Amino acid sequence: MLSSLAFCLLIQLYYVLFVHLKLANATIEEIPAVSRKPVSVIVCARNEIANLNQYLSTLMSQNYVEYEVVVVNDRSWDGTEEYLDEMDKKHPNLKVVKILDNDKFIAGKKFAVTMGIKAAKYDWLVFTDADCMPATENWLLDMQQPADDRVEIVLGYSPYLKRRGLLNALIRFETFFTAANYLGFAIKGMPYMGVGRNMAYKKALFFKNKGFAAHMHIPSGDDDLFVNAHASSNNTEIRLNPDGHVWSEPKTTWSGYLKQKKRHFGAGKLYKSKHKFVLSMQIIFQFLFYGFFVGCLFLSREAQYVAGGILLFSIVIRSLVYPKLLKRLNYGDLRWWFPILDILLFLFLTLNGFLAMFGKKKVDWK
The missing domain is CATH 3.90.550.10 (Spore Coat Polysaccharide Biosynthesis Protein SpsA; Chain A)
Incomplete structure (x- = not known):
């Protein structure tokens, strides 16, 4: 369980350090x-x-x-x-x-x-x-x-x-996350x-x-x-x-x-297969990261401490990247809330994906 949690962290770090950080440091x-x-x-x-x-x-x-x-x-x-x-x-x-x-x-x-x-x-x-x-x-x-x-x-x-309101903060954070991806890639x-x-x-x-x-x-x-x-x-x-x-x-x-x-x-x-793969892996491994972390809470006390350390390390690394990027993308006021908004956005995207698959199919543009 701990090994799976650590592997999910490594996948997360690819997007943070090799995509988002590149955007944060771009001229x-x-x-x-x-x-x-x-x-x-x-x-x-x-x-x-x-x-x-x-x-x-x-x-x-x-x-x-x-x-x-x-x-x-x-x-x-x-x-x-x-x-x-x-x-x-x-x-x-x-x-x-x-x-x-x-x-x-x-x-x-x-x-x-x-x-x-x-x-x-x-x-x-x-x-x-x-x-x-x-x-x-x-x-x-x-x-x-x-x-x-x-x-x-x-x-x-x-x-x-x-x-x-919370809705506005979530909308702006989701826009930030989307922009960090498409501009970074x-x-x-x-x-x-x-x-x-x-x-x-x-x-x-x-x-x-x-x-x-x-x-x-x-x-x-x-x-x-x-x-x-x-x-x-x-x-x-x-x-x-x-x-x-x-x-x-x-x-x-x-x-x-x-x-x-x-x-x-x-x-x-309808995205190209390589794009769907890269974006899907980002969401899937984020889902697995939180899932494995919760699973580790039911293990021994030592395993819980290690899992907590991995989660803290993830937050620290992102804390070194995202505040600068949030400021660059005009969302500097969200920099203190991004760990919470990150979890809320993940839950929202999961819910939205479920509703999109099983809800009504016809959607008008206006």
């Missing part, structure tokens, strides 16, 4: 002072009048010479259409795409994203959501097409805004996902690979499945500069958060 590049090529920003909105009213202006006031903002109004009925019509008159670089109810297409965010891409004027596409706000007016300077034309995908970072040369609140890629890459055709039947995955299928160590870069972050509104109810994570769980099933 943060300065944001370019000038724009290189024009950019199209894609935003999909379905009944987002409140968020558009609050955040669209931050997209329209970016410090970038030539760019457009393409907002796709996906069958909204809350006043979004009227608001966008008014904004369209005020901003020459705003382009509004309307999707009407029609039985001839499959409703969903991927269709809305595809319509936005088709309407985009420029080849470099930057993606965000209606409930998102760039940290600064230099966001597009950071997410613009790199000077190296071989780079076809740029993965940015999008933290959630701080609110009161991208640095290691194995990019496997991106977050649609802040990412970019070439329009040519989208059409060359027939868009979302391979996974159009999955409600989610317009971001992570596309990156998973087409990102490589040669064509992908990440962005860490705080001025290039995009802040997002978190879910405020447990049911809303569970629904969101259920969509993400469904997309993960």
